[in-house]
Amino acid sequence: MISHSLTDALNEQLKQELYSSYLYLQMSAYCESQNLPGFAHWMRLQSEEERGHAMKFYDHILDRGGQVVLASLPQPPSDYQGPIAIFELALGHEQEITSLIEQLYRQAEAEQDHSTQVFLQWFISEQVEEEKTASTVLETLRMAGDNKVALLMIDRELGARAAAGA
Numbered sequence: 001m002i003s004h005s006l007t008d009a010l011n012e013q014l015k016q017e018l019y020s021s022y023l024y025l026q027m028s029a030y031c032e033s034q035n036l037p038g039f040a041h042w043m044r045l046q047s048e049e050e051r052g053h054a055m056k057f058y059d060h061i062l063d064r065g066g067q068v069v070l071a072s073l074p075q076p077p078s079d080y081q082g083p084i085a086i087f088e089l090a091l092g093h094e095q096e097i098t099s100l101i102e103q104l105y106r107q108a109e110a111e112q113d114h115s116t117q118v119f120l121q122w123f124i125s126e127q128v129e130e131e132k133t134a135s136t137v138l139e140t141l142r143m144a145g146d147n148k149v150a151l152l153m154i155d156r157e158l159g160a161r162a163a164a165g166a
């Protein structure tokens with residue numbers, strides 16, 4: 001049986017993952033309104049992926065005999081200063097998530113909760129990918145600068161993202 005303190009911490013991370021989903025969905029809506037369908041598609045898939053992350057926490061809490069408690073979510077920002085600002089925010093957000101996962105891992109380690117440690121290892125690897133992807137897109141956008149043709153090409157490339165497992 002999982003401890004109360006670790007259950008609370010996992011519920012908090014469940015909320016963070018749901019917020020991530022909420023944030024990327026808001027970013028998707030913004031990109032759609034800016035005639036950037038490829039960016040919008042990428043963000044929408046990212047939002048779905050984050051919901052999948054949230055459900056992994058949901059299932060792990062229940063599987064370990066803990067109680068899932070859903071908290072209210074903060075409102076994500078809805079106005080952005082263009083694609084670079086969006087990916088700067090996305091990268092900063094993922095870096096924050098990485099440190100929260102690492103903190104959770106340390107807590108599971110301190111409590112000698114081995115199954116939660118194994119569960120969190122998937123997220124530790126996933127965060128390497130998440131940060132790398134956001135940072136690569138951000139660098140490409142910075143290189144493109146004000147070049148509209150380059151922006152359209154990036155939009156097309158992001159629009160080709162396939163759903164996870166597809």
Ligand code: OFO
Nearest residue numbers: 017020053097130
């Ligand atoms: Fe973006 O990886 Fe979950 O939050």
